[in-house]
Amino acid sequence: MTYKVTEEGDTSTVFLDGEIDMDKTEGAKEVIFPLIDAGKNVNLNLSNVQYMDSSGISVLIESHQKALEKGTKLIVKDVSKSVLKVIMMAKLEQILNLE
């Protein structure tokens, strides 16, 4: 997994890449959580993530809940078809902010 972060005002956009499994979740958290802790709104762009398992879904849930606690917002953007299918299987499409 690789990533890139861009900043615009109080919003950070995190572009993740590759396959997100249990081996990659700590890396993803290390990128996303400090931004939320710093009070940033976070756009999580998943257009280049072609595979995500339950560990990756846990990162989305944890990030979403952390943003709620901190009074910021996490938006999950440009989700690939294969990842959207997993999100929908977990019935999280109404919980997460998807765009």
Added chain:
Amino acid sequence: MNGSSIAQMNHNEKKAFLVKTSSLKDVRTFCREVFEKLEIDQNLKDELVLAIAEAAQNIVKHAYKDNPSSNDIMVVEVSCVNNKLKIAFYDRGTPVDPEKVKHRELDNIRPGGLGTFFIQEIMDAVEFKDGKKPWINHLVLTKQL
């Protein structure tokens, strides 16, 4: 969940992997290659790979929870006979108590507890069998193609 598929041949293939999180990608690659040979369509292939990866992850995460630096191997065996797909997992970790293998309720939104749900949702049957020596755990997932 179902997808149309054409499994045109009987097939059996197995491979050993170190019980490490870094092996999960290799497990997926192995399964994708086998499913290519079986000409399983992309949608179903994605689901099957997810179910298999979740089962392998459970071995790393749960069966080897107390022994994360182990150099043990787990074996994944994919077979297809008369369009019935069988995926078997063998490991020598802590014995699994099938009664305790439960997923979280979907409306109890919290991290974790979804891997088993995905496996059950995708596969037709999930069975924990007695592991024959040298194995301790033997999980079998099946799906009619």
